[in-house]
Structures are given as C-alpha cells and as structure tokens.
Amino acid sequence: MMEAIKQVRGRAVAVPGDEIDTDRIIPARYLKAITFDGLGEALFYDERYDEAGNPKDHPLNRPERQGARIMVVGAGFGSGSSREHAPQAIKRAGFAAIVGESFAEIFFGNATQIGLVCVTLDPEDLGVLTEWVEAHPEGEVEVDLEAREVRFGGRVAPLAIREAAREALVSGRWDPLAELLEAMDEVRKLDATRPGPGKRGGYRGRA
Amino acid sequence: MAGKTLYQKVWEAHEVRQLASGQSQLFIDLHLIHEVTSPQAFGMLRELGLGVAMPHRTFATVDHIVPTDARSEPFADPLAQAMIEELRKNTREHGIELFDVGSGRQGIVHVVGPEQGLTQPGFTIVCGDSHTSTHGAFGAIAFGIGTTQVRDVLATQTVAMPKLKVRRINVNGELRPGVGAKDVILHIIRTLGVKGGQGYAYEYGGSVIERMSMEERMTVCNMSIEGGARIGYVNPDATTFAFLRGRPYAPAEDEWEAAVAHWRGLASDPDAEYDDVVEIDGSQIAPYVTWGINPGQAITVEENVPDPARVSPEEAALVNEALEYMKLAPGRPIKGQKIDVAFVGSCTNGRLGDLREAARVVRAAGGRVPPGVRAIVVPGSEQVARQAEDEGLDRIFREAGFEWRYAGCSMCLAMNPDKLVGDEISISSSNRNFKGRQGSPQGRTLLASPAMVAAAALAGEVVDVREVLGVKA
Numbered sequence: 001m002m003e004a005i006k007q008v009r010g011r012a013v014a015v016p017g018d019e020i021d022t023d024r025i026i027p028a029r030y031l032k033a034i035t036f037d038g039l040g041e042a043l044f045y046d047e048r049y050d051e052a053g054n055p056k057d058h059p060l061n062r063p064e065r066q067g068a069r070i071m072v073v074g075a076g077f078g079s080g081s082s083r084e085h086a087p088q089a090i091k092r093a094g095f096a097a098i099v100g101e102s103f104a105e106i107f108f109g110n111a112t113q114i115g116l117v118c119v120t121l122d123p124e125d126l127g128v129l130t131e132w133v134e135a136h137p138e139g140e141v142e143v144d145l146e147a148r149e150v151r152f153g154g155r156v157a158p159l160a161i162r163e164a165a166r167e168a169l170v171s172g173r174w175d176p177l178a179e180l181l182e183a184m185d186e187v188r189k190l191d192a193t194r195p196g197p198g199k200r201g202g203y204r205g206r207a
Numbered sequence: 208m209a210g211k212t213l214y215q216k217v218w219e220a221h222e223v224r225q226l227a228s229g230q231s232q233l234f235i236d237l238h239l240i241h242e243v244t245s246p247q248a249f250g251m252l253r254e255l256g257l258g259v260a261m262p263h264r265t266f267a268t269v270d271h272i273v274p275t276d277a278r279s280e281p282f283a284d285p286l287a288q289a290m291i292e293e294l295r296k297n298t299r300e301h302g303i304e305l306f307d308v309g310s311g312r313q314g315i316v317h318v319v320g321p322e323q324g325l326t327q328p329g330f331t332i333v334c335g336d337s338h339t340s341t342h343g344a345f346g347a348i349a350f351g352i353g354t355t356q357v358r359d360v361l362a363t364q365t366v367a368m369p370k371l372k373v374r375r376i377n378v379n380g381e382l383r384p385g386v387g388a389k390d391v392i393l394h395i396i397r398t399l400g401v402k403g404g405q406g407y408a409y410e411y412g413g414s415v416i417e418r419m420s421m422e423e424r425m426t427v428c429n430m431s432i433e434g435g436a437r438i439g440y441v442n443p444d445a446t447t448f449a450f451l452r453g454r455p456y457a458p459a460e461d462e463w464e465a466a467v468a469h470w471r472g473l474a475s476d477p478d479a480e481y482d483d484v485v486e487i488d489g490s491q492i493a494p495y496v497t498w499g500i501n502p503g504q505a506i507t508v509e510e511n512v513p514d515p516a517r518v519s520p521e522e523a524a525l526v527n528e529a530l531e532y533m534k535l536a537p538g539r540p541i542k543g544q545k546i547d548v549a550f551v552g553s554c555t556n557g558r559l560g561d562l563r564e565a566a567r568v569v570r571a572a573g574g575r576v577p578p579g580v581r582a583i584v585v586p587g588s589e590q591v592a593r594q595a596e597d598e599g600l601d602r603i604f605r606e607a608g609f610e611w612r613y614a615g616c617s618m619c620l621a622m623n624p625d626k627l628v629g630d631e632i633s634i635s636s637s638n639r640n641f642k643g644r645q646g647s648p649q650g651r652t653l654l655a656s657p658a659m660v661a662a663a664a665l666a667g668e669v670v671d672v673r674e675v676l677g678v679k680a
Contacts, residue, residue, distance in 0.1 A: 002340070017528070018524070019501050019525060020399065021501070021604075021641045021642075021673055022507055023620070023637075023639070023641040023642070023643060023644050024641065024642055027643055027648070028620045028621060028622050028646070029621075029622065029646070031243050031271075031289065031622060032243075032272060032284075032286040032287065032301075032445055032622060033286070034246035034247065034250070034289060034290060034293045034528075035246070035250060036247055036354075046642070046643050046648035051648065074679075075402070076401065076402050078437075079401060079402075079435070079501070079593075080337065080432075080639060080641060081336075081620075082335060082336055082337040082339075082353055083243075083353075084244065084247075084335075084353035084354040084355060085246065087353075093645070102402060102405070104402075104405070104435065105405055105406070105435070105437045106337060106351055106352070106381065106437060108358075109352075109353065109356075110353035110355065113353065113355045113356065113367075114355060123266050145410060149365075153226040155601040162369065163229060164228040164229035164230045164369055164635075165228070167227070167228045167229060168228040168230075171227070171228075171229060173228055174225075175355070176228070176230070176232075176357070176359065177225060177255075177359055177362060177363070177601035179227065179232075179366065179367075180226075180359055180363040180366075181362065181363055182363070183223050183224055183232060183363075183365070184260070184363065186221055186223055187234060187260070187363060187364055187365055189275055189352070190221070190223065190234045191234075191261055191264070191364060194220075194221075194234065194236055194326070194467070195236070195267070195329075195330075195458070195469075196236060196237070196263065196264055196457070197237055197264070197324070197325045197327070198324075198325075198456040199234075202543050207461075
C-alpha cells in the first residue's frame, strides 16, 4: 500500500495558457534517457530558457515561486504524447498537485498512477484562484480530496476529479500493481484461452 | 435489448475484474514496446524483483531514436546507442521478440504491428505511445499508456483502466478527388475540437470509411488522440480480413475461416446504442493544412489564416499565441506560404500507400525540389522501404531532389538527428504541430497529407494538390 494522499497543501505557481502539450512540458530531446532521474530540471525547458541557456521570464523561474508544491494551469493540460516523462518531470520538480480546467486523458492517468494529484475547478473559480495565486506568492493553497474542495485566501471552491482516481489516491491505492498481481490465476486462464499473435497450439514465428 | 458496440464486446471479453477504485483490470492481448518508454519500466520491474509474465504477448522494435541517414553502429549519438542497447538487453533477458535494425522487420511500432499481422480484430493492444490508437483500424481496442503502466503490463499482462463512452462518427457521401484520409481526420478534429474526444472512444463508420483501405483507416485512427480520444476504431470487414491474410503472425490458413467468423461477430451490432453520434459530410472536405500549434488549428487550403479579431473571445488568446509563434499574419491565405522543409513519413503517413500517393504527386508536378528546400522521405518500416524500392518509388523521389532515408520516426518528433533548425517552417505528413515538436524550440510545423507535402516540396510553398493533379473542380 502506498501513502494515502488526502490533502496537498503548499505554495502555488500559475502556469498560464491552454492546451499546454507534453512536448512543451518536457521537450522530446530529454526523453533520451533510460531513467526518469534528473527530469525535474528539464521541466518546461524551452519555455524557461533561451537557446543560450539563459533563463527567460517564466513563472517557474521566479525566486518567490521556488518550493511551490501546487501548479495552477488552464484547459487541456497535458495533451499530446503519452510520455510519462511529463508528469514525472512535474513531480520531480517538487510538485504534488495540479489544479486546472481540464486534463488530457493519458496525462491524467499517468499522473494519478504516480501519486501526482490532478483536479479541476470550474472556469470561474479557476480564474479567481489564478489571480489570487499571482497576487500572493507566499499564500498557501489546500487541495482537499476528502472534502472535495480547494481552499485559498479564505475562499472555498468545489473541485472535481474522476471518482475512481479520487478513491485510489485517498485510499493509498494509486499504484494498482499490487492489486493487479492478485488476480494472476484468472489472467493466466485468459492467456490460455484468448487468441494471440501467431497462436497455433503455441505461438507461431517464435523460436 | 439494444445491441452492443465492438468496444463493449471487446471490453467484456477482457475485463478480469473490477478494482477497488472502480476501474477495471483489463487483459491485454498484445503489448508493443519501443526504446523510449520501456527502459524505466524494466528498471521498475527489477527493483520490485518481478519478471515479465507473458513475454509471448510482447513485441519490441526501435523507432524513435534511430538515425535515418546511416545505420552503422555505434550511432553518432551515444544516448541513442545506449537506448537501443538497453532495449536489446531487456528483450533478451526477458525472452521478448525484438524487430531490430537490419532485421527486415524494424520500423515504427504502429507500422510494424499491422504489417506483421500482430494487430488483429478484437485484440486489446497497448503501447507506451499515444498513437497506439492506430491499431483500432483493425477493430482492436488499442490505446497509449504511460511507462508505469508498461511496467504493469509486463508484470501482469493487464492494466487498470476506466471504461469510456463511445461516439459513433459517420463520414458519409463521397470524398472529392485529391482529398484523403489525413484530410478527413483533420476535418473531424477541427469540427469536434482537440478536447472533443475526452472520455470517448471514437468509432468511425459511414460510406467514406467503409471504402477506405486499411492504410487509410490507420491514418484516421492514428490521429484520434489528437482529437482527445484515446481510442479510435473501425469495425472489421472484408477489407480488414484481406489485409491480414497470410501475414506472418496472423492466423494460419487452417484456422483462418474460424478466425474470420469470430472477427465478424465482433463488429458493432446494427442496433447498438452509442453515447453520441456525429454526422460528417465527406463531400464537403477539402485538402487541409494546419496553421497553428495544435492539430485542431487547421484550415482547408482554400481558406485564410484566422484573424483574432474575428474569432470568439475564448478562442482569441490561443489564436494570437499560435499566430505569434508561427509568425503568420492574420487573415491571409495559407496557399502560397513558403516552406523550408518537407517531411513525408511518421506513423500517420509513412506507409506504402502514403509513399505511393506522394510519388504520384511528384510525377504529376514534375520538376525538382527548389534550392533552399530540404525534402525527406522516411519509410515507416524496413518492409515499406523494401516494397517502395521494388516499385521504384525511391528513384522518383531521389530524381526530384528528395532524400530517401532508412525507416524510423525521424522528423515527427525529432529524437534522432533529423530536426528543424532555428525558426524553419516545415510541411509535414506527421501528426503534431506543437511548439518545438520537430526539434527546434522555434521550429514551425504545417501538417498536411503526404500528397500535399509532396506538392509543397516541389513548389517551395503551400499549394493545392488538386491543381497539381488537375482534378480541381
């Protein structure tokens, strides 16, 4: 069993824009590695640094945002590639939760399975949160999966998240591998009865 | 009682059980892996002391990082070399079949699966790559997964998944000459939006889809993910069966009739209930080009680039951002836009049919790629390359000034040496026009069909391929 994730609390940073794709979150050249180590530094690299490697004006580069644990984003966040490198980079850069208007399907699944919380607010509440975060670098945001709300600056906004994901996070079952392994007898039966590639009393084309 | 969709039938045949979270544990018939998203998964397995449960259901190839101009090892890029060696080590250690470089079977994972007959109707298919939706063209339920899920499939041959809704997209009527599968899917994404498919599997049907070849159906299903749908599929039919017959991993002749009978029964019932139905008039579709930074930002070649002043306020911010990045003036025609690079290839349009189509346009247009334009053709697999060379397509391209390359993903996402430089603008038969997608942080991409790419390569600018082919009404 993993750690149960019921609340995430911390300072926040708003990364503006809709349809931020995974190529932007982690450019393809940083995928040339056989581990996820070190991905945190490559997060949003081409948005944060110019070609000479000098930092640009990006929210993640601002000194007052260092150590932020919550990222506030727009709509369609994480579209594009299935690369888990994207949520891994966000997690390894120190973030524990993302609050946005909507998330791409695969990104959401990948993030949830590594315990990176993704929740949505309705556009109006998200606008208020974004403005508040921009005005209050020291302010803390609370993402409360049990109460299903995001709290900041004395305000409360109801959050939405797919119930299966919420349940998995708050019960510490966000990584399902242990549960999947429990059913291996049944899985082996399916393997024996289901057609497979080249199956012919065994698997054709295999040495 | 209402009938069932193919999605429902396949789901029911593969659901092992419901998990405590409410997701389902789904059995996976076929797992495809490549060098980019699998090494970390094998690493996790090692840390957990787990093996690969069913190596006979996993197949590997190398596609993203392979150079397409030279094949001798070690590759110039040591990171690329390390990745291919890690894949070799992992597949050897776990008894997984690898279609390695030079085997005659290597290529883009979504090209190789179908051409080897690994991809079959009714299968659940996963791969650590979002364009796994391609395999849905065969009536498979195929979807991209993350690396931690690759680990899950290696360890258990199952994955935890929420069940999706199904949207039926009927494309009826008749496509006009010069309009192809790429134009159909760009039209669908533009119509339904890049987020339109979230929570849905797309079932494509209607007379246009039914008349399509398997390769064309693969192009449509491939880009389902660009419309936000994780899965896109077409019901299996005679076209599907004819494509599969005799392929190396397809059912053998003595079990063929039984296999076909089984596959026929998987198609959605005539009275199946859908969560949503969308009608598209195929006769209204024209050749498409994207102008922006996501695949939904597409216009026909006859249209003008949008003007932020004339779109809704919600859209204006994204339109502005896209125009600024693409360095395009609002309101002007896309036709006549100069290009620096032309790329024919990728899992969307790197199959034999795509190369034939591009070569046909090259022949019709005549002339040569003008100075200052780089044009490259990258076959989707070693087998596609061999077939194209047998037909003399490579010669047509070479004589017109295109570079003819070895198989790989190449300039779709530029993880190999094929990249845009600076703010070069490329017309590409690939699937994504995201910022920086083709390897330069300022690089710009116009997505189009292989025919449109070939026409633009020879003109040095965006042209209407129908004029080149003499079919413009």
